[in-house]
Amino acid sequence: MTEAIIGLSASEQQLVAAAGDVCTASDTNTLFGANSDLPMLLVESAHCRAVISLYGAQLLSFAPAGQRDFLWLSPLERFQPGQAIRGGIPVCAPWFGVNRRENSLPKHGFLRNRRWILQSFNAADEQVELSLAYQSTEEDLSLFAWPIRAELRIILGRELEQVLSISNLGESAMPLSFALHSYLSVSDVGEAKVCGLDQQMYLDNCQGLSAFVQSGEVSFPGEVDRVYESQQSAQQLVDGQRTLSISGVDCETVIVWNPGAELAQQMADVGAYHKDYVCVERGRAFADEVILGAGERHEAVMRLASVD
Ligand SMILES: O=P(O)(O)OC[C@H]1O[C@H](O)[C@H](O)[C@@H](O)[C@@H]1O
Numbered sequence: 001m002t003e004a005i006i007g008l009s010a011s012e013q014q015l016v017a018a019a020g021d022v023c024t025a026s027d028t029n030t031l032f033g034a035n036s037d038l039p040m041l042l043v044e045s046a047h048c049r050a051v052i053s054l055y056g057a058q059l060l061s062f063a064p065a066g067q068r069d070f071l072w073l074s075p076l077e078r079f080q081p082g083q084a085i086r087g088g089i090p091v092c093a094p095w096f097g098v099n100r101r102e103n104s105l106p107k108h109g110f111l112r113n114r115r116w117i118l119q120s121f122n123a124a125d126e127q128v129e130l131s132l133a134y135q136s137t138e139e140d141l142s143l144f145a146w147p148i149r150a151e152l153r154i155i156l157g158r159e160l161e162q163v164l165s166i167s168n169l170g171e172s173a174m175p176l177s178f179a180l181h182s183y184l185s186v187s188d189v190g191e192a193k194v195c196g197l198d199q200q201m202y203l204d205n206c207q208g209l210s211a212f213v214q215s216g217e218v219s220f221p222g223e224v225d226r227v228y229e230s231q232q233s234a235q236q237l238v239d240g241q242r243t244l245s246i247s248g249v250d251c252e253t254v255i256v257w258n259p260g261a262e263l264a265q266q267m268a269d270v271g272a273y274h275k276d277y278v279c280v281e282r283g284r285a286f287a288d289e290v291i292l293g294a295g296e297r298h299e300a301v302m303r304l305a306s307v308d
Pocket of ligand 1: 108226
């Protein structure tokens with residue numbers, strides 16, 4: 001057994017071994033030269049290359065063959081256990097942003113800071129599909145009173161699909177908000193535009209969540225932090241020669257975020273690299289929050305595709 005798979009359980013190692021050349025168990029030191037050894041999966045198929053962190057069930061890199069990475073991962077990231085990884089697609093749940101009932105709780109819930117379990121891996125001709133799961137612990141109940149089970153299916157082909165499902169294992173109705181918080185790579189945030197939100201109402205998180213109406217495309221002259229509720233259609237991130245489409249099912253809240261130069265300077269893991277990404281997130285938050293009855297489950301799908 002090599003050092004690289006020490007962080008995996010026996011059943012995870014079996015799944016990786018059965019996948020053959022398509023999947024390799026690795027770690028943050030091997031892949032990113034970090035001073036840590038968080039377990040990572042490297043997927044290399046005929047159609048794409050991807051890196052998945054078992055901490056947070058976080059896809060960190062996804063590049064279809066012949067294309068540049070869809071995702072941004074901070075070059076300053078240090079991959080320390082218990083700290084959210086800056087980049088890729090963090091799973092923010094069971095609440096999004098500041099908890100609106102108890103604002104002292106950690107931002108964006110706890111799922112992005114937990115070790116998920118690899119529960120299946122299937123490689124077919126056109127795509128690779130893996131699923132990761134997390135079931136909340138006694139410790140989590142002090143943060144969120146309802147026990148939950150979360151499952152994330154990651155489907156990797158020439159496009160990317162993520163299916164997040166969260167079940168309420170408790171005995172009473174549970175408030176759920178969440179986001180698949182995609183950090184999308186751009187060549188220059190100053191030139192990037194997000195289309196598909198014209199004339200939509202948004203809550204401006206830079207102005208105390210006051211409501212405004214979007215006029216035209218979203219551009220990024222400085223800090224932008226906006227929440228568009230109840231969006232049924234797709235958005236497009238236009239970045240020079242590349243356009244990415246972001247769409248979803250049962251995740252109608254779209255969050256568009258870039259901290260801008262000034263705020264980024266105060267973020268140790270962003271700094272000048274804020275120019276290299278735009279977040280176009282999909283989830284359910286604010287007016288789109290879900291109330292899940294005892295035993296109920298919510299499933300959301302997000303798709304990212306290049307439309308060049
Ligand atoms: O720094 P984090 O906790 O990862 O949050 C990063 C960002 O997430 C979302 O996009 C929010 O709308 C922003 O207000 C927040 O700054």
